[in-house]
Amino acid sequence: xxxxxxxxxxxxxxxxxxxxxxxxxxxxxxxxxxxxxxxxxxxxxxxxxxxxxxxxxxxxxxxxxxxxxxxxxxxxxxxxxxxxxxxxxxxxxxxxxxxxxxxxxxxxxxxxxxxxxxxxxxxxxxxxxxxxxxxxxxxxxxxxxxxxxxxxxxxxxxxxxxxxxxxxxxxxxxxxxxxxxxxxxxxxxxxxxxxxxxxxxxxxxxxxxxxxxxxxxxxxxxxxxxxxxxxxxxxxxxxxxxxxxxxxxxxxxxxxxxxxxxxxxxxxxxxxxxxxxxxxxxxxxxxxxxxxxxxxxxxxxxxxxxxxxxxxxxxxxxxxxxxxxxxxxxxxxxxxxxxxxxxxxxxxxxxxxxxxxxxxxxxxxxxxxxxxxxxxxxxxxxxxxxxxxxxxxxxxx
Numbered sequence: 001x002x003x004x005x006x007x008x009x010x011x012x013x014x015x016x017x018x019x020x021x022x023x024x025x026x027x028x029x030x031x032x033x034x035x036x037x038x039x040x041x042x043x044x045x046x047x048x049x050x051x052x053x054x055x056x057x058x059x060x061x062x063x064x065x066x067x068x069x070x071x072x073x074x075x076x077x078x079x080x081x082x083x084x085x086x087x088x089x090x091x092x093x094x095x096x097x098x099x100x101x102x103x104x105x106x107x108x109x110x111x112x113x114x115x116x117x118x119x120x121x122x123x124x125x126x127x128x129x130x131x132x133x134x135x136x137x138x139x140x141x142x143x144x145x146x147x148x149x150x151x152x153x154x155x156x157x158x159x160x161x162x163x164x165x166x167x168x169x170x171x172x173x174x175x176x177x178x179x180x181x182x183x184x185x186x187x188x189x190x191x192x193x194x195x196x197x198x199x200x201x202x203x204x205x206x207x208x209x210x211x212x213x214x215x216x217x218x219x220x221x222x223x224x225x226x227x228x229x230x231x232x233x234x235x236x237x238x239x240x241x242x243x244x245x246x247x248x249x250x251x252x253x254x255x256x257x258x259x260x261x262x263x264x265x266x267x268x269x270x271x272x273x274x275x276x277x278x279x280x281x282x283x284x285x286x287x288x289x290x291x292x293x294x295x296x297x298x299x300x301x302x303x304x305x306x307x308x309x310x311x312x313x314x315x316x317x318x319x320x321x322x323x324x325x326x327x328x329x330x331x332x333x334x335x336x337x338x339x340x341x342x343x344x345x346x347x348x349x350x351x352x353x354x355x356x357x358x359x360x361x362x363x364x365x366x367x368x369x370x371x372x373x374x375x376x377x378x379x380x381x382x383x384x385x386x387x388x389x390x391x392x393x394x395x396x397x
Contacts, residue, residue, distance in 0.1 A: 239313030
């Protein structure tokens with residue numbers, strides 16, 4: 001009997017130990033499962049708000065700081081300027097892609113970020129108080145969900161001086177608070193945007209081209225200033241960086257990037273070979289070909305198209321500046337002033353820009369001619385200022 005009792009006792013002890021082991025294993029399993037779930041939640045959070053020096057909270061604080069002062073008035077007093085709505089650390093020796101857009105045309109940023117691998121600076125114009133609010137909410141949404149926006153884009157805001165942009169609340173407009181990815185933000189912008197015809201704003205406010213361009217390239221040693229609906233050739237930023245890093249001889253040179261325009265139905269060419277094929281069949285033509293042929297003619301497109309193919313980006317030939325040439329170039333300053341200051345203009349062999357769609361006079365908004373006349377007055381004033389600034393220069397605009 002004693003032996004039987006001892007056996008039963010040992011059996012119960014073993015069973016109890018086994019039950020305790022099972023319980024411990026269950027607790028360990030639940031702990032691991034909880035940890036895994038927590039990691040999944042954390043991963044999902046970081047997918048929307050990646051950990052970086054510019055966290056979402058920092059972006060919100062940055063927006064608040066930029067907007068809290070009420071901005072500064074430009075020299076004319078007609079526009080209010082908010083610098084650094086979004087900021088990014090930029091190497092002063094880097095090549096900055098500087099552009100400008102109305103709120104509706106910010107859609108084109110997506111394509112620019114795909115083609116241009118370096119830093120990008122954009123000045124946004126909001127013609128109304130509602131657009132200014134939308135611009136701030138967009139800045140918040142894009143920086144929250146688009147890693148490239150946080151890492152590579154600086155954004156500034158300009159609006160008429162009678163308006164002040166509000167500190168953004170991510171719940172307003174409410175639809176933007178529900179977005180969870182960069183693509184969703186651009187898709188939503190596409191649904192709410194109402195692009196005008198060539199920057200027509202539907203108001204009596206003029207689109208301040210010069211102010212926006214100067215703001216976007218502010219502080220850059222090397223800037224390529226383009227319209228937001230243009231696309232650079234693939235690898236242009238890398239090629240420019242390699243060329244500038246290898247030599248310091250480009251200090252007095254404006255590096256000209258030939259500009260073209262393409263029918264909207266065509267796929268944007270990535271390299272020169274693709275571009276030339278489209279050029280030869282009339283699907284691509286020189287920029288502004290149908291509006292102002294002399295404005296781009298000095299680039300000498302026929303010579304550029306027939307250059308021998310090369311693997312490295314480099315200057316191919318020198319072009320004397322002449323009025324009314326409006327080249328797209330890498331340098332700091334305006335083309336006319338660079339000419340007076342003694343700069344040479346050298347056309348790059350492989351890189352190019354392509355505007356989405358043919359520019360046609362009938363597609364411009366009704367105020368375009370008035371804007372052109374106003375710009376002519378400003379240009380005449382600018383030329384007088386250059387005479388005083390460079391009194392010993394034999395060159396004139």
